[in-house]
Amino acid sequence: MSANRERIVRKQMYFSAVEWAGIVRRMRTIGSRNFSQFARDALLSVNIIVSHKEANNRALISALGRIGNNLNQIARQVNTDQVVTLSIVHRCLELMEEIYQLIREDMEERSGYGQGLETDPSEPTRSG
Incomplete structure (x- = not known):
């Protein structure tokens, strides 16, 4: 080469x-x-x-529902008190990160991302 x-x-x-x-x-x-x-x-x-694989999403939907309920409770408190504290902002960010993580894990599981990869795509290969 x-x-x-x-x-x-x-x-x-x-x-x-x-x-x-x-x-x-x-x-x-x-x-x-x-x-x-x-x-x-x-x-x-x-x-x-893109072909969407049918999967049992009950666990994901349940977890997202729980997080959504927590966010709604926080929003209700903020709207009632008309006050946003740093701890409320941090809690919202934690919940959003949890949502991101759950969705990322679900997408990786569905797509098989990271499974069966022979080499790093940035690495040159001689055949394959």
Whole structure:
């Protein structure tokens, strides 16, 4: 590999004969002769359709409901007393952080983020 090479990550793919014929047909249609450039353009410009996995969200919904109730109680107190203290602001920030953490964990669990990653994406690979 050239020391001046801009693209340092290499990925390999396998296609069936039918899949490859479809790719070649698409490349001819747009006048592309270079598969690497065609694949880069296709992967970087396509709109990805996200499939939402059905999951049992009862625990998440329950936890978010509890936090929402706490925030509502704080808001009611602030509206009644017309006073916002530093401790109230800190408690609200703690609850918001808890919401963020719960949602992040749920999203990671659904997407499998962090599971099965072979290498750091910033690390160059020779194949894969």
